[in-house]
Amino acid sequence: MPESRRRKSKKPAATAPQGSTRTPKRKPPSPPWFGAMILAFFLIGIAYLLVYYFSDGGVLGMESLGGWNILVGFGFVVVGLAVSTQWR
Template identity: 70%
Template sequence: MPESRRRKPKNATQTRATTPVVAKRRQQSPRWFGGVILAFFLIGIAYLLTYYFSNGGVFGMEDLGGWNILIGFGFVVIGLGVATQWH
């Protein structure tokens, strides 16, 4: 039965000396990084709860109207974006 070409050993003249590739290890995030993530989540949730429970009656929120929802979810989305950089 014929053998495949892959089973034949390579000639010593064909192999090249290569330097081993060293994988760089990612640095760990600072300890305060988790607090920043949590802060963005909590600020966003607190903003949304304040808007809903006050029916927009808090000073400054009544002028923004529906943008309050976008602001609250914006903080949460920023928290998610920061969380993707955590190691």
Template identity: 80%
Template sequence: MPESRRRKPKKPTPTTTAGASARRRKPPSPPWFGGLILAFFLLGIAYLLVYYFSNGGVLGMEGLGGWNILIGFGFVVVGLAVSTQWR
């Protein structure tokens, strides 16, 4: 019966000091960070809903015209960008 090849012995791994080359983990996000993300999402959605349901007739929205859509989605995009920093 054929004999299987022997495995090579494992090379010892060099030990490093704990602080020298270890990757430092970033601290977790503060508790209010989740609320900030949610606030940006809700603010953007609320802005868009007010614009659509009022047909742009709300004071301050009248002069902006189509830019209102960009502003509403801008809040949502900022919320998405902030959410990528969540830990």
């Protein structure tokens, strides 16, 4: 069987310069307490919302916030989500 012709390359093969062999720096893994902090934000937010709903806002301090209690509870959950994106 005949062999196909090989193409002659007009350009030399691209190679990296000798002095610039950099390896990208990897960030170190998160400390062990970081996962616990994420979980704590989630649980605090959910617990806050459950207390607000089951007590009808009658807990001391919650009654003055009114409907803003929902924002506070979801705020903790959102902070937990934002912190979880930084976990390695």
